[in-house]
Structure formats: C-alpha cells, structure tokens
Amino acid sequence: MRFSEAKGRKVVSTSTADAVGKVDEFVVDPKAQAVLALVLAKTDSGHTLRWVDIAAFGTDAVTVTGADKITEADEDVAALTGKDHRLLGKRVLSTAGDELGKVSDVEFDGESGAVTSLVLDEGEVAGTRLVGVGSYAVVVMAE
Amino acid sequence: MRTSAITKRPVVTLDGEDVAQIKDVVYSAGGGAVGGFTLAGRGLFAGPLKQGLAWSSVAALGSDAVMIADEDALEPTQSVLDRSASTGGSGGDILGSQVLTDSGTDLGTVVDVIVEVSGADSGQCDVVGYEVEASQALGTKGTKVLIPLPDAVAASGEHLIVPASAKDFVGQDLAGFGAAVEAFRAQLRGQG
Numbered sequence: 001m002r003f004s005e006a007k008g009r010k011v012v013s014t015s016t017a018d019a020v021g022k023v024d025e026f027v028v029d030p031k032a033q034a035v036l037a038l039v040l041a042k043t044d045s046g047h048t049l050r051w052v053d054i055a056a057f058g059t060d061a062v063t064v065t066g067a068d069k070i071t072e073a074d075e076d077v078a079a080l081t082g083k084d085h086r087l088l089g090k091r092v093l094s095t096a097g098d099e100l101g102k103v104s105d106v107e108f109d110g111e112s113g114a115v116t117s118l119v120l121d122e123g124e125v126a127g128t129r130l131v132g133v134g135s136y137a138v139v140v141m142a143e
Numbered sequence: 144m145r146t147s148a149i150t151k152r153p154v155v156t157l158d159g160e161d162v163a164q165i166k167d168v169v170y171s172a173g174g175g176a177v178g179g180f181t182l183a184g185r186g187l188f189a190g191p192l193k194q195g196l197a198w199s200s201v202a203a204l205g206s207d208a209v210m211i212a213d214e215d216a217l218e219p220t221q222s223v224l225d226r227s228a229s230t231g232g233s234g235g236d237i238l239g240s241q242v243l244t245d246s247g248t249d250l251g252t253v254v255d256v257i258v259e260v261s262g263a264d265s266g267q268c269d270v271v272g273y274e275v276e277a278s279q280a281l282g283t284k285g286t287k288v289l290i291p292l293p294d295a296v297a298a299s300g301e302h303l304i305v306p307a308s309a310k311d312f313v314g315q316d317l318a319g320f321g322a323a324v325e326a327f328r329a330q331l332r333g334q335g
Contacts, residue, residue: 030158090159093155093159093205093207093208093210094205095157095202095203095210096203096205096210097155097203097204097205097206097207097208097209097210098205098206098207098208099205099206099207099208131157132156132157132158132159133158133159134155134156134158134159134160134161135159135160135161136153136155136159136160136161137155137159137161137208138159139155139156139157139158139159139210142203
C-alpha cells in the first residue's frame with residue numbers, strides 16, 4: 001500500500017462503528033524502517049494512533065477497537081513528527097553523498113507497517129536501505 | 144573532482160540534517176592531501192562557523208553532499224588547522240600560486256585543485272593535480288589545463304615545484320585525468 005492511497009482513509013471504531021478520524025499523515029521511525037504511528041485529522045481528542053493500536057489497515061478503512069486508542073503524541077512519536085521528519089517530497093541522499101532524487105511516494109506493508117520501498121521520481125529504493133530522515137534529506141544506504 | 148565543486152556543498156548527517164556547508168579546503172601533508180574543511184553555516188546570510196571538519200571524520204565525499212555520522216564529527220576549526228599544519232609544509236594558499244618545474248619553467252598559476260578519494264572507506268583524500276591557467280611554456284597560453292602531481296610536492300605558498308616531466312602528462316579535462324596521474328606517478332617511480 002502507498003502513503004498516497006492510504007491518506008484520507010477513514011478510521012472506524014469497531015466497538016461503536018463510528019468514524020473516529022481520518023488518516024492525515026504517517027510517522028516513520030527510520031531506525032525501525034517502519035511506520036510508528038498515524039497522525040489523524042477530524043478526531044475528538046488527540047491526533048495520534050500508534051501502529052500497534054491499529055486493529056486492521058483495510059483497503060477501505062482503518063479499524064481500531066475504540067476511540068480511546070487515539071491519544072496525544074507520546075514523546076517518541078512527537079520526536080519523529082513534523083515537517084523535518086516527513087518523507088514525501090524530500091530529497092534522497094545516499095550515504096556516499098550522492099543525490100538519488102526526491103521521494104514521491106512510500107510503499108508500506110499494511111500488516112506490519114514496515115516501509116517496503118521509497119518511490120522516487122525515477123526508480124525505487126528498498127525500505128531496508130533507509131538510514132535517517134532529517135530536515136535536509138532522507139539518507140539511504142549506498143548500493 | 145575539483146575542490147571548487149566541493150565548496151558550498153552541504154555537510155549532512157546520516158540523520159538527514161544539514162549542519163553546515165563547506166567553506167574552504169584545508170590541505171595537509173604539504174598540500175598533498177586534504178586534511179579537512181572549514182565550515183560556514185547553512186543559508187545565504189550565515190557566516191563562518193567556529194567548527195571545522197577533519198577529513199578523518201568524513202564518512203563520504205559525494206557529488207551532492209559531504210556525509211558525516213553525526214554532529215559530533217565537527218570539532219573546533221583551530222584543531223583541524225593545527226593538525227593539518229603539523230604534518231608539514233604550508234598547506235594553504237595554493238590558489239594563485241605559480242607552478243614551476245624543477246628545471247625552472249613556469250607552467251602557470253593555480254586556479255583549482257583536483258582531488259581524488261583513494262582506498263575504500265574514504266581512506267585518504269589525495270591532491271592529484273592542479274588546474275592551472277597555462278603559461279607560454281605549455282604552448283596553450285591562457286587556456287586552463289590540468290597538471291598531474293607526484294605523491295609529494297614542495298609548496299611555499301608562492302611557488303609549487305613539480306617535476307619537469309609533468310608537462311608531458313598535462314590533461315584538458317577530468318575524464319581520463321586519473322589515468323594521466325597514474326601514468327605520471329608510475330614514470331616517477333621508475334626513475335626513482
């Protein structure tokens with residue numbers, strides 16, 4: 001699944017069948033090379049849904065057991081949230097110091113949350129090569 | 144690569160933060176290698192930084208960025224300068240120096256320095272040649288040519304002395320220059 005497809009997907013509570021939010025952004029932990037949490041829009045309280053608290057990432061909706069899973073960002077999530085840690089649109093540098101392009105989309109595993117690949121303007125980079133995400137660039141292992 | 148192409152390049156950590164940009168190259172080993180870099184802040188109006196970057200702390204010198212592990216790789220500029228100077232010679236001020244052969248012919252003035260990273264793991268950043276504005280002696284006065292260097296050069300800040308045979312290995316562009324440097328150095332070793 002890609003970030004671009006998943007963004008805007010509604011989040012539904014399985015206990016009340018209410019829509020409790022909408023996927024707005026992805027918080028990626030570059031060390032784990034996986035999605036750590038989702039930032040939601042249109043929620044009642046809090047904006048963060050940790051990946052481990054997701055019941056299922058379906059093709060039409062993301063389900064959670066209850067609205068209580070949506071919380072304020074914890075320290076670790078907050079540290080990786082925001083423009084500086086966003087992948088989309090950012091330049092990609094290899095550890096050898098060569099620019100590879102810009103991130104146009106990110107492919108991830110709907111089960112585990114693992115980042116499987118970064119989609120660049122030209123070509124793809126395997127998610128396992130992800131090293132760091134900062135304000136200037138996304139750094140990936142040189143081939 | 145030309146050192147003029149290295150200056151202004153961002154210094155980026157593996158976490159993707161641009162912590163500085165290259166201001167100038169610090170030469171060590173009497174001008175035979177790159178000892179490190181002085182740095183400037185990022186952005187149009189940022190001034191020079193008090194922190195420098197020693198070559199030993201560089202993770203990779205790429206075509207778009209200089210990579211470092213993290214901000215701890217930076218150290219006070221003075222210590223980078225001290226360490227480079229202590230390896231002998233007056234490394235700085237190569238640009239504008241007159242290149243003389245050991246037989247006393249003026250080859251021109253240095254307008255750029257050509258470096259090459261040798262060995263795996265960024266072993267050393269060697270100065271392999273100079274781009275000079277050619278003098279009469281090269282028969283192409285006024286044009287820019289590349290002169291290969293031996294492993295060690297004598298530099299005073301005013302003059303640089305190269306073996307007379309360097310003249311025979313002058314190149315016009317960077318493509319193929321690496322081979323010319325190899326051939327030149329092999330020939331020097333043959334003589335020695």
